[in-house]
Amino acid sequence: MDDFEFLSPTKIIFGRNTVEKVGLEAARWGRKALLHYGGKSALKSGLIQRVKDSLIAQDIKVIEVGGVVPNPRLALVRECIDLVRKEKIDLIIAVGGGSVIDSAKGIAMGAVYEGDVWDFYKGKIPEAALPIGVVLTIPAAGSEASNSSVVTDTDGEGGWRKLGAKGEAYKPRFAILDPELTYTLPAYQTAAGGVDIMAHVMERYFTNTPDVDLTSRLCEGVLKTMIQQLPIALTDPENYAARAQIMWASTLAHNGLLDTGRATDWASHRMEHELSAKWDVTHGAGLAVMFPAWMKYVSPKKTKQFVEFGNRVFGLDVDVYHPERTAREGISRLEAFFKSLGMPTSIRDLVEGEVTDDDLRSMTERCAINPDGTLGGLVKLTREDIYQIYKLAY
Template sequence: MDNFVFYNPAKIIFGKDQEKTAGEWIRKYDGHKVLLHYGGGSIKKNGVYDTIIASLKANDLPFVELSGVVPNPRYSLIQEGIALCKREGVDFILAVGGGSVIDSAKGIAAGVLLNEDEDLWEDYYMFKRGPEKALPLGTVLTIPATGSESSRSSVVTNEATHFKRSMAADCMIPKFSIINPKTHYSLPPYQIACGCADILAHLMERYFTPTENVDFTDRMLEASMKTVINYAPLAIKYPTDYNIRAEIAWVGTIAHNGLLNTGRLGDWASHDLEHELGAIYDIYHGEGLAITFPAWMKYVYKQNPKRFVQFAQRVWDVEFSAEQEERIILEGIHRLERFFTELGLPIRCSQLHIDHSRFREMAQKIMVNRDHEGEFMKLYEEDCYQIYCLSE
């Protein structure tokens, strides 16, 4: 087990009707003027918007609004939000939505406090480093998926350059996050599937580690993966079952709050491979991960077969056979693909009408400002290209 420092100050307010307390929490964190940041019309259709507005007004909190966040949130909207916050004297940001909204809010929060000689995109997102200060923010989570409600990272797309990149810093961890599983009832089945694929990917990125002797976090990750595997189909079948939704919501938060990667080095190659797909083809993050993760597994499993055997046995209940190690590994990968397929997700690029024509370009872009990709097995341009070919 590696040395580690675990730090996560995000206060989680979980349960029914908790979004009504948003204004009270902003006041507790000394917010005086709020940027209300959200996506399209879904929070207006399901009533969350009206509840938040009422809470802000009840707590005498003036606010300005910035809507329009889309999947693969755009850097241009972050720039618009930074200018709005500076012009209006905003001192607190409330993100109401899923990971795209929260990631966009984090970018705004960091950008408002940058020095004049700093460029948010070039200095931070492109170099995957984090700022030292940001405006405080809170979240009301309406889509369980990315774990951004308690993470230190922000992932956005620069539509001008077609790069999708991340930055991370402790100052971007939300002060509080409100999670009411009832607000997730209106999500369409495909969005539930994409969200669960994202949660599972966060767990697997941590699970496939080069670090030895991490059985405690292995066991927590395996239990979390089994929770996603068990409850994702149920969430689609019974969309208004509170207890099912609560399981998905909570495992999604824990999957990405830093706890499960303590003492171990994670591998984020599958995420970065997907980011290039998302940047160019604007696909949902979860559906892209359902494509890139199995392809990555097929390429790297010989690096440490024992870990893949453990994954197949403990997570997918593949029967043990010492003389058939490779069969066990491939069966585990097959069961992962079957799980994605049963959720209605693609597992090949061709299912989204994406061909090989830009695979080399994407492999080249992954390596910009990076010495290598991944940690389980260090990948370079040709490796990334071959993984894309496996995903075709």
């Protein structure tokens, strides 16, 4: 078990009709809010109006900026930073899923920084940020309590560039989680969100750090819950119990708890980022393709980790004489589960349009982000390894 520091300062307000509490919570943190959201569904459903009413009832001034898209854009973050400064906004309320929250984080740190916000996505650690409050509508990214923000620059040279920032300063001060808000999510988004949640857990679960039974078991608990609850939510979209457990799992999967004391491996996430930067695919759907490919490629070198996964997450008996069979079977079960959710199983299924060998090669180059030109930690992947995993996923 490794040394660690852990602080999750986000106050969680969970349950039915908790949206009405946004004004009271927000009033602790500011007097003038940027109300940030995505597309028309939140407007049509009346959610934005409910949030606005609650804020205004607490005498909070509200300036709205909607239009955040999946794989949120750097250009909008920059625009909003200018607006926040001009209007002396002191609080950001993000209503949406990971894209809206990540965009809000960019604005929150950029607004109090003299340089260009993109610096943070290139590795600078933010020291301060405006306070953020969240009303969550999509359980997936876990951004409501995480230290990460992922933004896409569509104007860079050589195509889109999707990068992630890290920082404690912009962790949301509060997050409102009302499972009923997720009843109307399309099945594809429910499933893709579920895969994203499971990926966040698995990126922590597969590790070389010894003696981390406690957090391994917590990871297994979240994974088993997702495997149990996701099919219920897809069959019965208004099942409160399933929606609630998925929603709370999304936060716990990514608030830092599950990796306390253990090394993580974000290779699959990184490889997926290249896919969604290039073809604008849904992040979770991309993960449903990339994660099993990564597992198949690395498991022969890390049999124990994958035997434990098959045994504890899918309840497989351990074949002690042929442990590699248990490892492989666990991966097959996961792949079959993703498929049963309606997720794609290959890059060809995932992407509209042609993906060439040159595409795989150029994505490979962008993935090799370790200082020594590799990717990941469970197994350090060389460029050739990365390329082979893309081929496996193809």
